Amino acid sequence: MIQVYCKNTGTFKSFREGTTLLDMLPHFDFEKPYPIVSARVNNVSQGLKFRVYNNRDVEFCDATSRNGMRAYNRSLFFLLCKAAKDTIKGCSIYVEHPISHGYYCELHKPDGSKVNQKDVDRIKARMAGMVEKDMNFHRFEVQTEEAIRIFKDYDDKVRLLQTSGQVYQDYYTLGRTPDYYYGRLVPSTGYLKVWDLQLFHEGILLMGPDRNHPDKLAPYVDQPKTFRMFKENLEWNGIMGLRTVGDLNFACQQGHGRELIQIAEALQEKKIVQIAEEIRRRFHGRNKVRLVLITGPSSSGKTTVSQRLAVQLKACGLRPLTFSTDDYFVNRVDTPKLPDGSYDFDNFDTVDHDALQRDLLKILAGEEVLVPEYNFTTGIREYNGRKFKLGPNNVVVVEGIHALNPRLTELIPEARKFRIYISTLTGIALDNHNCIPTSDNRLLRRIVRDCYKGAFSARETIAQWPLVREAEEQWIYPYQENADVMFNSAYLVEFAVLRNHAEPILESVPKNCPEYGEAHRLLKFIHYFTPVPDNEIPATSLLREFVGGSSFTYPR
Numbered sequence: 033m034i035q036v037y038c039k040n041t042g043t044f045k046s047f048r049e050g051t052t053l054l055d056m057l058p059h060f061d062f063e064k065p066y067p068i069v070s071a072r073v074n075n076v077s078q079g080l081k082f083r084v085y086n087n088r089d090v091e092f093c094d095a096t097s098r099n100g101m102r103a104y105n106r107s108l109f110f111l112l113c114k115a116a117k118d119t120i121k122g123c124s125i126y127v128e129h130p131i132s133h134g135y136y137c138e139l140h141k142p143d144g145s146k147v148n149q150k151d152v153d154r155i156k157a158r159m160a161g162m163v164e165k166d167m168n169f170h171r172f173e174v175q176t177e178e179a180i181r182i183f184k185d186y187d188d189k190v191r192l193l194q195t196s197g198q199v200y201q202d203y204y205t206l207g208r209t210p211d212y213y214y215g216r217l218v219p220s221t222g223y224l225k226v227w228d229l230q231l232f233h234e235g236i237l238l239m240g241p242d243r244n245h246p247d248k249l250a251p252y253v254d255q256p257k258t259f260r261m262f263k264e265n266l267e268w269n270g271i272m273g274l275r276t277v278g279d280l281n282f283a284c285q286q287g288h289g290r291e292l293i294q295i296a297e298a299l300q301e302k303k304i305v306q307i308a309e310e311i312r313r314r315f316h317g318r319n320k321v322r323l324v325l326i327t328g329p330s331s332s333g334k335t336t337v338s339q340r341l342a343v344q345l346k347a348c349g350l351r352p353l354t355f356s357t358d359d360y361f362v363n364r365v366d367t368p369k370l371p372d373g374s375y376d377f378d379n380f381d382t383v384d385h386d387a388l389q390r391d392l393l394k395i396l397a398g399e400e401v402l403v404p405e406y407n408f409t410t411g412i413r414e415y416n417g418r419k420f421k422l423g424p425n426n427v428v429v430v431e432g433i434h435a436l437n438p439r440l441t442e443l444i445p446e447a448r449k450f451r452i453y454i455s456t457l458t459g460i461a462l463d464n465h466n467c468i469p470t471s472d473n474r475l476l477r478r479i480v481r482d483c484y485k486g487a488f489s490a491r492e493t494i495a496q497w498p499l500v501r502e503a504e505e506q507w508i509y510p511y512q513e514n515a516d517v518m519f520n521s522a523y524l525v526e527f528a529v530l531r532n533h534a535e536p537i538l539e540s541v542p543k544n545c546p547e548y549g550e551a552h553r554l555l556k557f558i559h560y561f562t563p564v565p566d567n568e569i570p571a572t573s574l575l576r577e578f579v580g581g582s583s584f585t586y587p588r
Contacts, residue, residue, distance in 0.1 A: 131259055452515060476558070
């Protein structure tokens with residue numbers, strides 16, 4: 033017999049060795065507002081069919097947890113991919129990226145025709161039929177050579193497996209269809225009650241549950257500008273022949289890492305130049321744009337993009353006057369607080385927006401204005417003699433997480449403003465059925481940067497991340513489509529470079545803390561990438577903001 037401690041109930045119970053989590057679940061009595069879909073065993077994510085052979089701590093998870101929602105969505109991907117292949121013989125399906133609170137997928141039919149509503153209806157009916165039958169997902173673990181043999185007709189999976197460096201791999205089957213997923217699935221298709229499928233642009237959109245209310249469908253949000261940025265990235269990766277991590281690994285193993293870094297830098301610089309030239313055009317246009325607003329979520333690279341843009345604006349003959357909305361933080365004693373009593377630094381009212389807008393209006397009117405600087409050590413806004421006065425070739429550049437919030441500059445004419453939204457939309461996928469969560473890119477950046485700056489340990493950064501994400505949902509994402517232009521700061525070989533930095537940092541997270549599960553997941557993820565040294569990355573690179581060695585200066 034083994035002893036299992038359930039974190040949901042705070043109690044121990046005895047079970048026979050090899051009992052599955054699914055069989056244990058009925059023996060623990062706790063409130064279950066939504067179905068349990070996965071679990072964490074000793075803080076590591078596991079499927080409910082996981083068998084326990086030793087004393088363990090177990091926490092059961094529903095889809096309101098990120099752990100549970102990942103398992104649910106991966107299972108939906110498998111359901112969709114099997115349904116598509118069963119319905120349209122010889123087709124290929126690609127789970128590309130999250131968009132509009134769903135997942136955009138491309139379906140390539142053998143006759144080359146575009147996907148249509150009839151195709152979607154047939155796939156949807158097949159998915160519903162499999163949910164009704166409650167078909168089991170079966171997991172197997174085999175040597176990597178055997179996994180490669182099983183997936184010999186799938187180049188994307190073969191390349192990933194060949195470059196993974198792993199001795200054993202696990203895979204799943206649904207019916208007689210095998211597939212590979214880098215995380216656990218739900219036990220059976222009967223768990224997948226909430227989803228929808230719809231025709232979307234030239235592909236299909238798979239909608240899943242709302243994480244806050246997983247008994248309901250996530251609300252659709254139209255994001256045409258974000259979608260165009262994603263498509264642009266996908267098209268360029270396709271031209272490069274780098275659609276998946278296996279493709280990237282092969283290129284790096286063949287010695288092309290330096291060239292890929294050079295291409296990534298050139299692409300980003302090209303985009304920044306285009307933005308600077310568009311600002312110059314509008315500066316000399318009828319309405320004479322004089323205010324540039326830059327925002328993006330945490331660790332999207334706002335500060336570096338702002339500084340590189342400033343360089344290009346100067347090359348265009350303009351003189352940027354740059355500051356951050358952080359300079360207008362209220363004094364710390366006046367900062368809004370979260371329900372637990374901690375400071376809510378992401379709240380819109382953390383910024384003295386009335387003072388900021390008042391100063392902007394004065395600057396744009398030609399007045400000389402004393403601009404503050406926020407002292408993060410003392411928590412006080414200080415005036416240290418920094419003055420701004422708009423000259424004939426000056427543009428004001430304001431960077432910060434609230435820069436695109438209409439309330440921040442509501443008194444300034446729209447025609448005078450140019451808005452830039454910076455995101456980190458990872459265009460590369462693990463394989464055709466495993467897209468990379470866009471937030472993982474930024475979380476790894478933040479973990480590395482926080483550690484190198486001595487600000488927070490990996491454990492502390494991971495613990496803070498859910499609050500950061502919630503703040504982004506409230507204060508940043510609702511305004512991203514207001515942007516005049518979007519800049520994708522994702523870097524083609526970023527994960528390959530970050531691996532060398534993140535690996536030892538993530539390994540420092542203790543196994544006995546709740547954050548270990550996320551550290552373990554991220555470690556497993558970055559191990560898919562062939563590491564690339566950062567010695568070829570220039571000092572002006574956006575990545576230098578996170579791994580160090582930048583020629584730019586950053587606020588402390």
